[in-house]
């Protein structure tokens with residue numbers, strides 16, 4: 671597909687393996703012409719991410735634990751080097767909560783793990799956007815996309831602290847959109863229905879969630895990571911030139927239902 675991202679450069683945070691939503695987004699951007707850069711979190715997945723990056727002719731700009739200011743500084747500097755000082759698109763597809771906090775009662779979440787989930791899953795967008803800003807400005811503007819979930823606006827059993835983190839992420843999208851709009855930088859979120867990934871498997875009752883989703887969503891069908899890829903490509907492209915500070919639901923309509 672010739673496309674909307676010819677001559678554009680994108681940094682993708684959040685590829686763990688070929689099932690990752692970030693990977694589906696990356697593939698779609700590549701298909702439409704983008705040049706890509708990736709980070710990875712931890713040696714365990716380094717080889718896998720390097721192989722995936724190579725398969726799309728992408729750069730690996732280093733290891734990045736989003737809790738580390740040093741890691742973030744290093745990978746954004748490496749991105750600037752790889753991309754001639756600029757950047758057009760940033761994909762943020764990162765989240766984490768301790769497995770024991772994705773089952774049982776939200777009420778029992780301890781303080782340290784509450785903040786860890788918010789730090790990794792929400793503050794990381796702010797920290798990354800701040801570092802991306804000068805690179806995006808160097809291109810006269812750009813676009814940032816993050817991944818969220820309905821559990822940030824409604825109580826979804828088992829989603830627990832991750833729902834609170836997503837609410838923080840959703841609000842951060844709106845405040846970043848306001849700040850960065852002055853530089854023609856757009857910031858949006860995709861709220862996805864259940865997709866079988868590494869992160870999803872750590873949520874207790876994920877299979878039940880999928881079953882209920884298919885039963886109750888107006889379109890009565892599952893979705894996959896490629897649906898997120900297509901939506902992200904739209905939000906990151908000039909087709910969405912006047913779209914910022916919003917959440918695009920890619921969930922077969924599930925969010926529209928009251929029962």
Ligand SMILES: NC(=O)c1ccc[n+]([C@@H]2O[C@H](COP(=O)([O-])OP(=O)(O)OC[C@H]3O[C@@H](n4cnc5c(N)ncnc54)[C@H](O)[C@@H]3O)[C@@H](O)[C@H]2O)c1
Nearest residue numbers: 684685686690691735736764765766817864865867868869
């Ligand atoms: N899978 C779903 O059903 C679904 C639905 C809605 C939203 N989402 C969101 O999509 C995003 C991507 O998740 P996914 O489902 O593709 O799973 P995934 O496990 O493939 O991706 C999660 C990524 O977060 C990264 N990560 C975790 N902690 C990190 C840290 N400290 N520093 C840097 N990176 C870290 C992991 O390395 C991984 O690449 C997440 O924000 C998730 O909440 C997923």
